[in-house]
Amino acid sequence: MIYLDNAATTLQKPPAVITAVTKALTQLGNAARGNHTGALTANRLLYDTRLLVAQLFHAPLPERVVFTANATEALNITLNGLFQSGDHIITTDYEHNAVLRPLYRLQSEQGIHVTHLPLSPDGPIDYDAFAHAVLPNTKAIVCTHASNVIGRRLDLYRIGAIAKRHGLLFIVDASQTAGSVPIDMVNLGIDVLCFTGHKGLMGPQGTGGLCFTEQVDIRPWCVGGSGTHSFSPTQPADYPTRLEAGTPNGHGLAGLNAALRTVLTIGPTKIGAHEEHLCRLFYEEAASLPHITLYGPDLRQHPHEAGSIVSLTIDGVDSGRVADVLARRYDIAVRPGIHCAPRMHQALGTQASGTVRFSIGYYTTEEDVRAAIAALRDIVD
Structure with a gap:
């Protein structure tokens, strides 16, 4: 084919990814749920993978690297965990339904207001329109890094500067660029970066995550088992546990770990x-x-x-x-x-x-x- x-x-994976997943299927236990070798191996793997993600994206804190099943889940966690009724969000017509549908639901169920900036089929987006769209109740700019239809990339540096100037959160969907475009969260002013593991990172399906700065506080979207604070009726407050309810995809993350090492080696x-x-x-x-x-x-x-x-x-x-x-x-x-x-x-x-x-x-x-x-x-x- x-x-x-x-x-x-990506159908074709680095050989190291296949080896890592195969090995993990026979060696990994459940992270944060035991002190035997299998559980501790899983703990170390997850932490090491957080470090690699932080290194790739220049994320400030590895404990604020949260793993999810894909970018869609990462975006849902982010958008549902940050906004409330009356908030205004600026986004674009470049977006995938992973951004659009959560925003539509927040509009209908929570009274969130959304502005969609139009695009020109023959040219880049009007970056001045981001500043012109800011209202007194605007909380964030949410946008993709690159269109999954035409491939055009948005200038995150320009958008991030506008967000910072107006005191807004800057949330980026990096599904189409993670792994093939250098991304520096600090330099670009990104507050939350959502990514998936199975595209440009060349990792397994069922992997992805979000990275966010110390200034961002996200309400849990999904709650449940965490392996810690079991008598507490609420989800633990510390990150990343706060946003990682249930058993993590250790086998997939073993593959993502190997994929990240491959990407970092090649560049x-x-x-x-x-x-x-x-x-x-x-x-x-x-x-x-x-x-x-x-x-x-x-x-x-x-x-x-x-x-x-x-x-x-x-x-x-x-x-x-x-x-x-x-x-x-x-x-x-x-x-x-x-x-x-x-x-x-x-x-x-x-x-x-x-x-x-x-x-x-x-x-x-x-x-x-x-x-x-x-x-x-x-x-x-």
């Missing part, structure tokens, strides 16, 4: 450069084909905006049909449809057809890209 669906999940800059090179190559070749519409930044004119995603449509052909032909006839894996980003597709005018998304990963090769272009040429012909 030629795998070009890395924005959904996000090198990983990102590889993906950006192949993304530009794909875009340039696809742009020469007739009957194809490409979405997002024109990488021929703005090569510095290349990420790892190219979305396109073929005139008169449903995106699902294109993906089906690519899979069955050419054994090429892509993602068709709306990609859980409805407001983005409304802005692009693709809400009816969706797009065909080609997403590059660290294990993608130039041969893979050229084979995908050849397949597209066949389909167009």
Whole structure:
């Protein structure tokens, strides 16, 4: 298979990840729930993995690295644990439903007010609009680091500066950039960073988390077993236990630990450069084909905006049909449809057809890209 669906999940994992998960299945006990070797091994693994996450993202405190099943859970914990009735939140039309749906529910159930900043299909977002949208009751800016539809990255430094100037929390969904773009929470002014382990970090599914600063206090979204303070009727107040009810995914986190070590060894800059090179190559070749519409930044004119995603449509052909032909006839894996980003597709005018998304990963090769272009040429012909 030629795998070009890395924005959904990485199929090809570093060998160390597979080894770590396999080893953990026979050695790990339950963290914080015993003093035998298996439990202590799990304790040490979780703490070491928190240190690695903090190192990668320059998170200030490892105890404020909380593990979750994915970025969606991390965002739900964050958004449900920080805001209350009457608060105002600024977000964008770039967002995934992992941001949008929790905000919609907070609107309907808690009376939260939300402003969605529009985007231009042909250009970057208007950064001045963030400051113009601030109201007396505004509490936070919540945004993705990069669109999962067109790959365009937002300038977190500019947005973080606006948030700091107005005394707002800055919450970032790094699902599409963690592992392939350097992220420094301190330098960028990020208060809460939510990430997933199974995309650019190349770890197992069922892993992810959030990192947050000492100034942020998050109410528990889920409560239950913690292994400590068992007679207390409320969730323990100390982090990370406060936000990690129940048995952690130790086996998955063993894989994430190995994945983080791999990413830190290679370096996000090198990983990102590889993906950006192949993304530009794909875009340039696809742009020469007739009957194809490409979405997002024109990488021929703005090569510095290349990420790892190219979305396109073929005139008169449903995106699902294109993906089906690519899979069955050419054994090429892509993602068709709306990609859980409805407001983005409304802005692009693709809400009816969706797009065909080609997403590059660290294990993608130039041969893979050229084979995908050849397949597209066949389909167009």
